[in-house]
Amino acid sequence: MKAPRELWTSRVAFILAAAGSAVGLGNIWRFSYVVGTNGGAAFVIVYLIIIALIGYPMMVTEVTLGRKTHKNAIGAFKALAPNTPWWLVGALGVLAGFVILSFYSVVAGWSLSYFFKTIGGSLGAGADFEGAFVSHISAAWAPVIWHAVFMAITLAIIAAGVVKGISRTVRVLMPVLFVLLILLVLRSLTLPGAGAGLSFYLQPDFSDLTAQSILAAVGQAFFTLSLGMGCMITYGSYLSDNDDVPDNSAWVVGLDTLIAIIAGFAIFPAVFALGFDPAAGAGLAFITLPAVFAEMPAGVLFGAVFFLLLSIAALTSAISLLEVVVAWLVDEYQMARKKAALMIGVLIFLLGIPASLSMGAVDISVGGMPFFDFLDFFQESILLPLGGLLTAVFAGHVWTARTTRESANTNHGKIVIGAWYEVLIKYIVPIAIAIVMIFGLIEALG
Secondary structure (H helix, E strand, O other), X not given: OOOOOOOOOOHHHHHHHHHHHHOOHHHHHHHHHHHHHOOOHHHHHHHHHHHHHHHHHHHHHHHHHHHHHOOOHHHHHHHHOOOOOOHHHHHHHHHHHHHHHHHHHHXXXXXXXXXXXXXXXXXXXXXXXXXXXXXXXXXXXXXHHHHXXXXXXXXXXXXXXXXXXXXXXXXXXXXXXXXXXHHHHHHHHOOOOHHHHHHHHHOOOHHHOOHHHHHHHHHHHHHHOOOOOOHHHHHHOOOOOOOOOHHHHHHHHHHHHHHHXXXXXXXXXXXXXXXXXXXXXXXXXXXXXXXXXHHOOOHHHHHHHHHHHHHHHHHHHHHHHHHHHHHHHHHHHOOOHHHHHHHHHHHHHHHHHHHHHOOOOOOOEEOOEEHHHHHHHHHHHHHHHHHHHHHHHHHHHHOOHHHHHHHHOOOOOOOOOOOHHHHHHHHHHHHHHHHHHHHHHHHHHO
C-alpha cells in the first residue's frame, strides 16, 4: 500500500525551504560578481524590475502546478496534460537537478575547504590567493573528497524525508545564514573607506548599462529563484490544498532577493575599502574576498564566517536539487526514499568526479570545454531556459493562463493574482526567456 504523501508542517516550513532552495551560491557569489561587472546600482535596479515582471509570475506558476497536482516535476505535467508529450518539460527539470548538483556540489566543496583553510591560517596576509585557488581546484584528490563530504550531507538530509530532513534542516540553517550575513555587513560597513562601495552599490549611473547588462539581469533573476529546474513544482507539491500560493510565493521571492541585496552590502564596501576590483568576475569569492579578509582586523574570523555562509547557502539549494530527482522516483516508481536518495546521490557524485578533475588534474573536455564548464553551459544555456520557457508556454497557453490564475488564487491570502498575470505569463515571460536563451547560446558558442 502506497504511503501518504508528506506535506509541509506549516507555512513557515515551506517558505524557509523554498527560500533556501532559491538562496544559494547564486545569491552571495554570483549576484555580487554580476553586479560588479555590470555597473553596480543601475544593474540592481534593472534586476529588481525583472524580479517583479518575470521572477514572481514564474514562482507563482511553478508552485501552483505543484500544489494543484501534489506530484513531482514530471507527474505534475502528466496529471494536467495526460497522454501528451508535455511530461518532457518536467523531465527537463529532473535532468537539470541531476546535472546542476553534480558540479554545484564540487563548488560547494571548495567553500567547505576554504572554511577550514581560513581557520587554519593558510589564507592570511601575504598569501598567493590566486595561486592557492588554482592549486586547490586543479588538484586530483582534495576537491573530490570535499565534493563527497558535501554530497553525503545533502543525501542524509533528503533520506530523512520532507519533515524530518528538509524542514528541520532549513529551520536551523536559514536563520543561521541570515545572522552570519548581517554580521559580515556590520563589519564591512565599519571599514574605513566603505563609503565608496556604498556609492557604487546605491548610486545608479545608467550610462554604464548595456544590452548585455539587461540580459544578465534577466538571467540572474530567473536562475537565482530556482525556476525551470522542477524545484518549485516539487516543493509546491508538498503544500496542502488550503495553503495559499500568491502570499507564499511573494515571501519566497522577497527573501531570496533580500538576501542577495544584503550580500552586496557585505561585499562591495569591503572590496572598495581595501582597494580591490569589484569587477573581478567569478574569482570574487575565492580569490578577491580572501585577500580582502586577510587585510581586515580579525580577518580570519570574518573570512571563516563568509565561507561558512557560502557553504550553508549551497546546502539549502543542493537539498532542493536532489529532492527533485528523488521525489520523481518515490512518486512514479514507489521507490523507498532512502534507497532513491542513496542511488541518485551516488550517481550525482560520480558525475561530479570528472567535472572536478577537468579543472586541471585531467584533460576531460566536451566540445572544446572542460567537462565542468560544459555541464555549466548545458544547464545555464539550455536546460534551465528551455524548461522555464516551456513551463510558461504550458501555463499560459495549454493549461491556459486563466486556469492557472484561478488555481493560484484558490484559498489566497492578502495577495490576489490579477489579470496582469495572464499578460505576463502568456507573452512577456516566455519572450524574455527566449531572448535570454538565444543570446546566451550565441555568446557561448560564438
